[in-house]
């Protein structure tokens with residue numbers, strides 16, 4: 001059984017990789033992920049706020065020298081060479097690249113098109129094999145319409161595409177009026193991969209303290225079906241590779257993702273819960289299942305239940321929704 005796949009133009013022995021998380025921010029864990037057979041490693045994101053914060057910090061430090069600023073400046077290294085967030089990030093990236101043989105994917109996380117994206121070049125220079133752009137946007141402005149948010153996203157993507165020659169993937173939330181159209185537009189813009197979906201971290205309410213509590217729960221398999229639906233809708237209809245992130249915990253979850261069209265399967269919560277070794281167990285379990293069911297290669301299974309190929313494409317459409325509601329028995 002050949003599990004090999006191509007993701008972002010990278011030839012990988014199998015689709016299972018570690019998604020962006022603190023695991024890949026730690027060198028010991030990075031080695032454990034490679035030992036567990038991860039086919040690629042996605043680094044945690046460098047956030048737009050981190051970069052802008054650092055810029056402000058540099059400015060503030062220089063400002064505090066007041067009149068002696070000119071002289072003080074000569075004692076300062078060039079801000080570009082200072083140990084700012086992006087440079088720490090690039091150092092970590094270089095170390096990871098030296099430590100492992102698998103592709104290493106850097107990640108930028110932000111929503112504006114304000115200069116920070118030039119850091120994509122830094123990541124490329126530090127050896128990133130590909131770059132994820134995580135567009136984590138929360139639309140709170142009453143006057144900002146959907147088109148503006150989409151234009152923003154397209155600007156960011158075009159900007160990064162111009163800056164680097166390595167493949168880029170965009171990690172998205174499902175909250176667009178027409179996700180199919182967004183996928184199509186990004187594909188036309190030359191994006192190499194789409195990653196479905198960002199988890200939208202929702203606040204909880206502490207009713208005793210009467211305050212909003214930021215919460216970060218690890219996922220479980222119930223988050224997967226939303227991803228399966230949109231993987232299935234896009235598979236075979238865009239040139240970009242498709243990756244699933246969110247809710248892949250078991251062998252079954254991974255098989256479903258592949259059948260709906262995933263070229264790559266990213267895992268985070270399951271690895272945080274069970275340790276990096278869970279990645280190998282999942283990979284081996286998938287291989288065994290496919291062998292038992294007489295598949296010869298991953299490509300045979302990939303997308304076999306997509307909208308394009310499924311025996312019953314209506315399962316993805318409105319008709320199925322109505323059928324489902326009408327079939328409910330008390």
Ligand SMILES: Cc1cc2nc3c(=O)[nH]c(=O)nc-3n(C[C@H](O)[C@H](O)[C@H](O)COP(=O)(O)O)c2cc1C
Nearest residue numbers: 019020021022044045134219245246247267268269
């Ligand atoms: C603790 C933690 C940190 C994360 N950090 C990042 C990050 O830096 N960048 C990013 O794009 N996603 C980040 N994610 C999201 C994961 O990459 C992944 O998309 C999400 O957890 C859904 O996958 P899962 O169900 O396998 O956990 C993080 C998730 C967790 C739980």
